[in-house]
């Protein structure tokens with residue numbers, strides 16, 4: 001029997017869920033708030049791990065296309081001291097496919113493929129347990145019912161309140177994101193500093209990370225510990241004022257490292273929020289969550305990977321399982337909670353060590369996780 005299924009959100013979780021259902025010929029409504037796929041800049045690069053994001057793409061029948069698009073050389077990682085001394089310079093072997101990078105926009109287009117996303121359909125609320133199923137309320141006042149509504153609508157999920165009263169809390173770490181274009185031509189010194197992959201510089205309660213995307217684009221992330229209201233006297237829309245604040249925060253760091261901030265043309269403010277490490281809920285008939293909506297964690301290379309694998313696994317078990325939709329969702333939730341809980345612990349501890357009073361902690365963490 002074919003159930004009426006909707007997924008809210010067309011991020012990595014929602015699109016992978018929909019794409020795997022589509023592969024099995026199973027219909028799904030994809031409801032996305034953005035008016036078009038390119039309504040917002042897609043964001044930086046993602047590394048997709050072999051047993052997580054890549055496994056999800058395999059389930060979607062997209063692994064070969066991913067391998068053709070992705071950048072294995074992007075796994076390279078260089079670590080510097082605040083004074084510019086190179087502490088580690090790790091490069092992957094040519095055949096290393098453990099964690100290749102892909103631009104978010106490329107991944108989105110790969111997953112979108114033949115999917116018929118309903119753009120501009122912001123959901124405000126879902127009410128489970130109505131006579132005809134779970135009732136979805138849209139921002140334009142319309143309503144629709146489904147047998148299952150999957151909330152894949154990210155950190156500030158509008159679906160989450162149907163299953164859980166928990167909301168994200170601030171980690172104590174704030175991030176500013178910026179980018180540089182055409183680095184090989186316009187900023188060759190910075191292109192060399194970043195290399196094929198990433199460069200990370202760790203100081204006391206501060207870090208600067210720059211990551212190469214495709215097409216000579218570099219994303220830069222300045223992270224530091226601060227109270228949530230640290231910027232009360234700063235106009236976040238004033239690029240020069242933000243730059244001065246950041247340069248003051250990273251005062252004394254090596255000039256080539258600070259050039260990553262000096263050449264930036266815009267800054268996006270992202271205080272880092274998380275859900276509690278082991279976020280679970282009492283199962284609710286007709287509604288579930290995937291990805292950041294279920295387990296928002298520090299951005300340390302796991303969130304999109306988990307989101308995609310969860311999407312693929314839930315879709316596969318709905319399309320190929322024995323048929324009791326509610327039992328399928330219950331079993332999926334147990335599996336998701338266990339795995340996400342493990343990763344939330346790892347990434348929470350990781351953030352503590354990467355933006356820490358003792359920069360040696362970051363290096364020790366790198367040595368622990370990086371293959372030699």
Ligand SMILES: Cc1cc2nc3c(=O)[nH]c(=O)nc-3n(C[C@H](O)[C@H](O)[C@H](O)COP(=O)(O)OP(=O)(O)OC[C@H]3O[C@@H](n4cnc5c(N)ncnc54)[C@H](O)[C@@H]3O)c2cc1C
Nearest residue numbers: 009011012013033123153154291292299301302303304305
């Ligand atoms: C700086 C940074 C770097 C990161 N790097 C990595 C990395 O290298 N590897 C990794 O695995 N993870 C990384 N992450 C984490 C990763 O971005 C997230 O975990 C991932 O995007 C979660 O996917 P998602 O589909 O659950 O949610 P999202 O990507 O947030 O997608 C949610 C979608 O839902 C839509 N939506 C929201 N509200 C509504 C609504 N009310 N109605 C309809 N649609 C709605 C949104 O428009 C969006 O399209 C990083 C995060 C950050 C901030």
